[in-house]
Amino acid sequence: MTAKQHFDAIVVGAGPSGNAAAYTMAKSGLKVLQIERGEYPGSKNVQGAILYADALERIIPDFRDDAPLERHIIEQRMWVLDDESFVGSHFRSEDYNKPPYNRYTIIRAQFDKWFSSKVREAGALLICETTVNHLIMDGDKVVGVSCDREAGEVFADVVILADGVNSTLARKAGFHPEIKASNVALAVKEILFMPEELIQQRFNIKEDEGVVIEMVGKITDGMMGTGFLYTNKDSLTIGIGCMLSDFKANAAKSSPYQLLEAMKKHPSIAPLLQGGEMKEYCAHLIPEGGFFAIPKVYGNGWMIVGDSGGFVNAVHREGSNLAMTTGRLAAETLIEAKAAGKPITEAVLKTYQRKLDESFVMKDLKKYRDMPKVFHENPQFFTTYPELINRAAQTMLTVDNVDKKTKERQIFSSFRQSRSFTGLVGDAFKLWRAFR
């Protein structure tokens, strides 16, 4: 064994972003070492989970041959919940039933295992149960990593940090400051097992078809957050998450677990879960700071991908596709630099930033850059409006002796009373700003 181990790239982390990077580089012939701190790839990862086929197709075009996929999604439901009701919009299309399918529900434990096996087939070396303690610097250049094992130093031309939302490496190296509680959400989820046929009957789907329900409203108890319910092959995933700073501020009132339990009891949700057994419960942090919370993601001999770089589009609940895409873009940056014989300096790795800016990743994050702030500072979007909208719907849809015009007036006045005219206008403006 050589005294000093050297690789073209070291990837820290074997989640979706790390796997995307490692796979792409190994496939093009680079010598890659991937270091995962968990017992096996995926053991430290948690997600809803939805797989965005487009992002994975660009890395492994024929992934559908053997990747473990639960159901392909044909219907999306968006619900705004009050305490005992909800107003929803659904979109379902037969186009989603035409292969190749665009989104799938997956079970992360199995998916990560599969993705990792592909990475190793491509020629990357993977070691697990190994934690990278710190980056090895030569001046301001990252030249390798130091791990928590004997003789634990290994060197590379570039180190790609794919070490997730809790990443400490970049912070230790001084590349960016501590993560703020207002920039992460704490989400919890459960998997409930349920017979396949029952799921299909209840959600009006056939074999292999899936439904996604995204929820917002009173279920988050006044805090900024969302809930979700996904159909897997023979289980349902239900979860809810809110800003960590909100949980901390409301510690006496609601814990993530309490929110989840309350959500499961909601009269519109409970019937969907009837007959589900055997809970598997987990929790995780999700970066939610958006555009403004993204740190510097490249430097002299290093790049950051995935959650570690805050690449999550909270509005559309997209994270794993950004993870895979950023991983791929970082890999491509390195591959191109190596092919052109360039040294792996900050100037050269700047290409990574350019690729990000040109892709949907930064474009989407930029579009929604104000969203976190707007929603965080305006809890009425999670409490008052869901109430108003639900009551409005109830008023309009209840057939009684009241004439429709009176009903309309009732609705408008309830809005005005609640938020005042200027408040309403202001809210509309804020929403516009957030979504622009």
Added chain:
Amino acid sequence: MHIVVCIKQVPDSAQIRVHPVTNTIMRQGVPAIVNPYDLFSLEEALRLKDQFGGKVTVLCMGPPQAEEALRKCVSFGADEAVLVTDRAFAGADTLATSYALAAAIRKLNSEQKVDLVFTGKQTIDGDTAQVGPGIAKRMGLQLLTYVSRIVETDVDGGTITVERRGEGGVQVLKTQMPALITMLENTNEMRFASLPAMIQAAAYQVRKWSKEDAAIEDLTKIGLKGSPTVVSKVFGPTPRSEKAEMLVLENSTLRDVTLTLLQSIFTRQPTLEQDLLDKLSA
């Protein structure tokens, strides 16, 4: 010295659960691990290698994914790993398994003389503790099970002295190599692999043998055909019809509840009170 350590890849049974409706095993997401008992035997073998030099080969009869388990053993320091894998082995009980492993060890022996064979005390999925003794019998090796400590190894003289756990004490046994040893649990602590060892293991190509490579000729002795034991049914334990009689703390004091409990216990188990009194007066 050449030491062969037999290992098995097993589901982490601590994480296995039964589906409450279908009563089948939910294997989804249950990680596969090296049978924990095997690691004590592996560590002991590695210590002998540290002391006397030589080579440690890990051997496994299993499906293709068992390669992971072998690779893990290489990361701890095993020099070579052999996976004997073939569809014909499916359904093997312990008799058929020991037949296949004995054949593979004989083949390894023909490459380099084997001084010691280690197996784990038992597996966490089968729990039978039969494969070690089975291999020893088939190969004519001296068998030393439940070894708590290796006292002395005389490589030149070809002898080994061990302490073996029995009822109420420990036997001191001395025998000639080649011998087969199963180590008791918690007799040692597995070393941490160094980073270079981890990387080497990640790059290591596990040797894969089919039944022909392992020089197994008699196909009636392996897999389902070679297994005298037949599983006639698998089922979940029946829940008891009566659940516990619950004593509620809310409406009464803890003191009252405990007194009620005592009365119930003594009524239900009449001889208990006298036993306790006898013990106290003794």
Added chain:
Amino acid sequence: MSEPAKAPLKPAGRGRNLELSEELKAYKGVWVFIEHERGHVHSVSWELLGEGRKLADQLGVTLSGVLLGGPDEDLDKFAKEAFSFGADHCYITRDPVLKGYRNEPFTKGLTDLVNKYKPEIVLLGATSQGRDLAGSVATTLLTGLTADCTELSIDPVTRALAATRPTFGGSLLCTIMTLAYRPQMATVRPRVMAMPRGDDSRTGTLSEDTLGLIETNIVTKLLDFIADASSNKINLPYADVIVSGGKGLKNPDNFKLVFDLARVLGGEVGATRPCVQAGWVEADRQVGQTGKTVRPKLYIAAGISGAIQHRVGCEASDVIVAINTDPNAPIFDFAHYGIVGNAMQVLPALTQAFKAHLDARIRKVA
């Protein structure tokens, strides 16, 4: 006691032989290997005789004990005890090389007897000696061996032994049969079967055989036997009262409360596997599928969830009392009495209550 959740699977033929040959049909009789060490028979052998008696009665055959030992060991006395526990006959093989257990002479001793007298069932205790011997004998005889059985019965159709044991880490049970080979061998852990009542008036027959091995030909030498220090011996399997603690106790210091209650009751302290693995108590205290099986008169489980792996170790107890903060804990499914509460409060209260009650009774007598 245990029922199939779905229809029993038919043993998959797939070209293998499931028919008993005429020659093997001639194998008759139930045997129990009687394990002894330095003057005492391990009580698991008596438990097996109790079980073996039921099997022999169902089959209408004799129950025999097998005793191997040195010429100056009290094998005749052991045989008499065996008769009192239900044996009809004892096979004895005496030889100097059989003094003290060693694999080679014992394997030959038992194998020779089996080949000569042809029993259909051979039972051994799942002890270190029993498992060592059973595996070697089964491989020599090329027959089926089922380990750690929790239930033994005779299948009325085939007259074969149906051996039930836990599988998949104890989450499920499976029934295993050896249909086409003889003898059918099984090991059973101590305390899984009940201790039978002894009947001193019972008698039986004896036969003696020779071993045919000389010491110089036996490779493994028994140099010494070092007895355990008796003072600190934890005797969980035979305790009448056990107080057990689980991870619900939150930290190892709280085990003191368990010890306190056990002391007042003159009982032993047990624990779940996670506690042992965390180093909170010694491994000898582990109750459960991979630990000890216990059948005390009183079993108090504090902070124990009652997972199946622990359940199988203690469910034979006469009275089970469970204390847990979670009302849905599985332990309440098989305990006799349950308290939903904090063990750290309930245990001291129980200790006090028992102490007060017993003290009062003693004072009354005095």
